[in-house]
Every structure is written in structure tokens, then in C-alpha cells.
Amino acid sequence: GNSVTQMEGPVTLSEEAFLTINCTYTATGYPSLFWYVQYPGEGLQLLLKATKADDKGSNKGFEATYRKETTSFHLEKGSVQVSDSAVYFCALRRGTDKLIFGTGTRLQVFP
Amino acid sequence: KAGVTQTPRYLIKTRGQQVTLSCSPISGHRSVSWYQQTPGQGLQFLFEYFSETQRNKGNFPGRFSGRQFSNSRSEMNVSTLELGDSALYLCASSEDPKNIQYFGAGTRLSVL
Secondary structure, eight states: OOEEEEOOSOEEEETTOOEEEOEEEEOSSOOEEEEEEEOTTSOEEEEEEEOSTTOEEEETTEEEEOBTTTTBOOEEESSOOGGGOEEEEEEEEOTTSOOEEOOOEEEEEEO | OOOOEEEOSEEEEOTTOOEEEEEEOOTTOOEEEEEEEETTTEEEEEEEEETTEEEEEOSOOTTEEEEEOTTSOEEEEEOSOOGGGOEEEEEEEESSTTSOOEEOOOEEEEEO
């Protein structure tokens, strides 16, 4: 079946460090891919998305590229801030089917 | 535009009771989905409603049910609560099933 695998957390970084959170997926066809972020005590916010191979989603300095050949959608940011501390979820969706989420990766950024 | 509103934010119930959670979607959104979030199982899909019809359902027992009203507001009900039902329940709305889902802040249910 369709699934999403994310790297285990927590990821601990100093402010201004480079961030990569790995995400790979298993799916038939061409799903849409998403990154959602969850801040403490809040729901999920859409961070970025990509709907076809080689698309690059970007928002607030975060980027992720839809790589069909490696079935990956890794999240990157060049310089993280303390305010980026949150849990990040990779997700896929085929057509109008349900969202399928990874297990989430907690990011902790220290000053 | 107001976001997705879920009420109540927190609930404490005891085993065997039932509970109803409410979700008001973003104005103009007709699709509502529900998810359960737990530390052990992560985010799991419960069901989706569109124009008052359930169009998709996850693998949860029949104790979990939902409905959608003509104004697109949705409720989910859990009967005969079990300890394992303790979770954050998230509602998401979208204009229609093919559009991006926007999430509410969730209802945190604790079953004692």
C-alpha cells in the first residue's frame, strides 16, 4: 500500500545551521506530496507542496523537490531559526484519496 | 477568513461514556476530514465528508461515526469510550475533495 517514511527525530540544531529532514514514499502512480508543520499545542499547517515529478515546493525559506527516481521529498532550509522548532510531517495523497502521513520529525533549534 | 474551528479544545471523559466533537470548516469549504493523532500510531485518517455524504472511511471500529450538516459543519461521535481513544482529534477542511486540506487546532480528548 501507499506509505511515507520519515527520518527519526529529534533533530537538534543550532540557530543558522542547515536543515535536512528526509522523506521517502511508496505509492503507485503520481501522488501529490506535502510537508506540514505542527507547532506546540496547535494543529497542522501546510508548509509546502509539489504535485508532479521535479516540482519544487517552497515557503518561508523551506524547500523540497519531488524526486520520482528516488521516491523522495526531502525538506531543506539553509538557515534555521529558534522559531522553526516544531514537528514536521511529510504526507502524500493520490488524487482525492486520504492524506497519508509519515510519523513526524521533531526539530529543536537552540540559540 | 476565519480558519477551521474545532470545539471543544479539551475534553475529559471516563471509559464507557460517549463524546461528540464539532468542526466548523472555513467558509465556502464543503469537504471535511477527520484524523486521530496519537504518540504511538501517529496521524490516522478517520473519515471524510463532502456535501453531507461520507465519501471515504479509515480503519476504525464502528464506535467512531460522523456526520456533516447542510452548512458543512461536521461532528464526530465516539461511543463507549476506551482508554486507547485518548488522542488529539484533528479536523481539516477543503473547498472540495481535490483541494488542499487546512487543519484546525484539534480537540484533545483524555479518557480516564
